[in-house]
Amino acid sequence: MSLFQIHDLSFRYPDHQSFELQGLTLTVERGGLVGFLGPNGAGKSTLLRLLAGLLRPRGGTILFDGRPLGDFSARQRAGRIAFVPQSVHFQFPLTVAEIVEMGRHPHLGRFEPLGAGDRSICERALKLCDAWEFRERSFERLSGGEKQRVLLASALAQTPEALLLDEPTLSLDLAHQILLFEIIQKLHREEGLTVVVATHELNLAGQYLRRLVLMRQGHLEAQGEPKKVLTSRLIQAVHGVAVEPVRGKSAIPYFVPKGQAGGKR
Amino acid sequence: MTPLLPKSAVLAFAAAFFLGSLLLCPLWGSAQLSFHQVFQNWPPDPDNQDAQIFFAVRLPRVFLAALAGAAMAACGVVFQAVLRNPLACPFTLGVAGGSSFGAVAALALGLTAGWMGLSWVTVFAFLGALLSVALVYALASVIRSYSAVTLLLAGVGINYFFNALVLLFYFLADFTQSYAMMHWLMGSLDVVEWSSVKRLAFLEAGVLLLLFGLGRDLNLLAAGEELAQAKGVPAPRVIVLSVLAASLLTSAVVAIAGPIAFVGLIVPHVFRIWVGNDHRVLLAGSALGGAAFLMICDTVARSCFGPTEIPVGVLTAILGVPVLLFLLFRRRTYLLN
Numbered sequence: 001m002s003l004f005q006i007h008d009l010s011f012r013y014p015d016h017q018s019f020e021l022q023g024l025t026l027t028v029e030r031g032g033l034v035g036f037l038g039p040n041g042a043g044k045s046t047l048l049r050l051l052a053g054l055l056r057p058r059g060g061t062i063l064f065d066g067r068p069l070g071d072f073s074a075r076q077r078a079g080r081i082a083f084v085p086q087s088v089h090f091q092f093p094l095t096v097a098e099i100v101e102m103g104r105h106p107h108l109g110r111f112e113p114l115g116a117g118d119r120s121i122c123e124r125a126l127k128l129c130d131a132w133e134f135r136e137r138s139f140e141r142l143s144g145g146e147k148q149r150v151l152l153a154s155a156l157a158q159t160p161e162a163l164l165l166d167e168p169t170l171s172l173d174l175a176h177q178i179l180l181f182e183i184i185q186k187l188h189r190e191e192g193l194t195v196v197v198a199t200h201e202l203n204l205a206g207q208y209l210r211r212l213v214l215m216r217q218g219h220l221e222a223q224g225e226p227k228k229v230l231t232s233r234l235i236q237a238v239h240g241v242a243v244e245p246v247r248g249k250s251a252i253p254y255f256v257p258k259g260q261a262g263g264k265r
Numbered sequence: 266m267t268p269l270l271p272k273s274a275v276l277a278f279a280a281a282f283f284l285g286s287l288l289l290c291p292l293w294g295s296a297q298l299s300f301h302q303v304f305q306n307w308p309p310d311p312d313n314q315d316a317q318i319f320f321a322v323r324l325p326r327v328f329l330a331a332l333a334g335a336a337m338a339a340c341g342v343v344f345q346a347v348l349r350n351p352l353a354c355p356f357t358l359g360v361a362g363g364s365s366f367g368a369v370a371a372l373a374l375g376l377t378a379g380w381m382g383l384s385w386v387t388v389f390a391f392l393g394a395l396l397s398v399a400l401v402y403a404l405a406s407v408i409r410s411y412s413a414v415t416l417l418l419a420g421v422g423i424n425y426f427f428n429a430l431v432l433l434f435y436f437l438a439d440f441t442q443s444y445a446m447m448h449w450l451m452g453s454l455d456v457v458e459w460s461s462v463k464r465l466a467f468l469e470a471g472v473l474l475l476l477f478g479l480g481r482d483l484n485l486l487a488a489g490e491e492l493a494q495a496k497g498v499p500a501p502r503v504i505v506l507s508v509l510a511a512s513l514l515t516s517a518v519v520a521i522a523g524p525i526a527f528v529g530l531i532v533p534h535v536f537r538i539w540v541g542n543d544h545r546v547l548l549a550g551s552a553l554g555g556a557a558f559l560m561i562c563d564t565v566a567r568s569c570f571g572p573t574e575i576p577v578g579v580l581t582a583i584l585g586v587p588v589l590l591f592l593l594f595r596r597r598t599y600l601l602n
Contacts, residue, residue, distance in 0.1 A: 054494050078497025085495070090488050091349045092542035102485055106497035110478040158496070 003162055003194050004028040004051055009060035011050060021046060021218040028196060033188045035205040036198040038215035039239050044198040045166050052083035052164050078106035082155035084165040090139055096150050097135045100126055103157025125156035129183055145176030162194040169201055177201065181208040206230045206252040214238055226252050272540045279553040286557040290327045290564040295571045329457045330563040331556040332465050334528055336518045338555025340511040341529030342547050343476055346483040347504050348413045355515040355529040358420035359397035362427030364519040367393025368449050369434045372442055383461065387520045394516030397423050452525035452578025454563050461521055472514040473552060479507050480545030525578045528555055531585040538592050
């Protein structure tokens, strides 16, 4: 069954006329583990924000669980769909625990304090994301990888059905990139979450994700299983970079860039 | 940032400080009262002068100081959160400029009588404050952006504009008028009646309850609109609601007491240092602390400089700024980490 059904979706930023998403039609299955790939400006982050309900489409429809996404109140939506931004700057410093507790917001009444159930959900989220040890620390003092895991834990505390991550590995070193993808994989496998990741990491996406959507300039270029989408021809067409597949032990080859397509080396 | 004391201890301390100030501040004043005389009979005789001074002059003034201090501090917390700016205060959206303009205009026009038990100066100050907030919103909606920076810039601009008009009135006024204007502009809690204290108390109770209910939303808004929306806060609506509620309360306070400086900026930061940045704790602590701080400042202002009394707005800055600087100096990483 599909969790997100997107039909003929279009979008344009009011102050950025040259960029637009047009005629996007795709579905994200319940329990899916999906990657949105493509170069800068392809529209993967924008598409992710549309799915999260943070932007309103100009045309077309997005159904979540069979119901138009626009019909959900902000609270209802946040109780079922969690969005993890690339980075957050907290103007007034907060501790890790306080940030994770923010995830309970959609489930709490205006004057309702955090209950024992909420606390155990937060504790579990922190542990699943490997962030339990630094729960007392100030967020701004953490490393990039730790911050990303705290934002992920805060999203998990929403107890969502769908988890949407915007370039979660952007400023992380290799070890932290892999750690993050492994946590994502675990959440999908053990918690049954539907996960959508917008990312630049072709190789990690190929290894960890089940289904890929390749975008270019606001259009869908290809979608399907990693081995169908990650081909030298498609990568070269979308990124404008010639790549060479290197086969290792995994089913999906690694792609090594060879330089600008058509250029001399 | 590890707090020096547990949050609950700081809140309990603030509450005790508030109650202590509320009980002790009425005991001091420029007139020496015999408290044996004050509490001699109930209700007090009209010719019992000490009781009249205590119940009709001193008590409403202390209550007004408490209400004004709590309002300014709580609104300061809200403006800092919503505008995501540590320099924001209740006057950031031009409330001080607008209300000063209204009050000075009423004084310049020589309007002395009143309307519904409020003096024209109060009514005009209130209207001026609302006018400035309306102008900020009109500007923001014309350029279709309620973002923090837009509101901040529009507010600062409108404040300058009204301040210029105030100076113009001041320049053209005669000596009596200009003295009255200066007195109002420095902020003062004298000459209040129970009726205006009661009205303010009702409005303030409503607004503070609303803001406290939005405490968690404020935590998220302080972290940015996108994260707030992702966690289920209908951001534009909550921003407009909280800013309008806080502006309304600020306007009401300023209309009665004048633009009392610095309480709305200093008290929130003192509590941010003490209890961290959970806005529900912060609102409660700042309201209690702000009330106590202004009651004490006003008591000093009206009793220690006899036979005259100095405007309380002067004292809040003289006493408050060193406290803030001391705390900032002790915890110099406060805004950085």
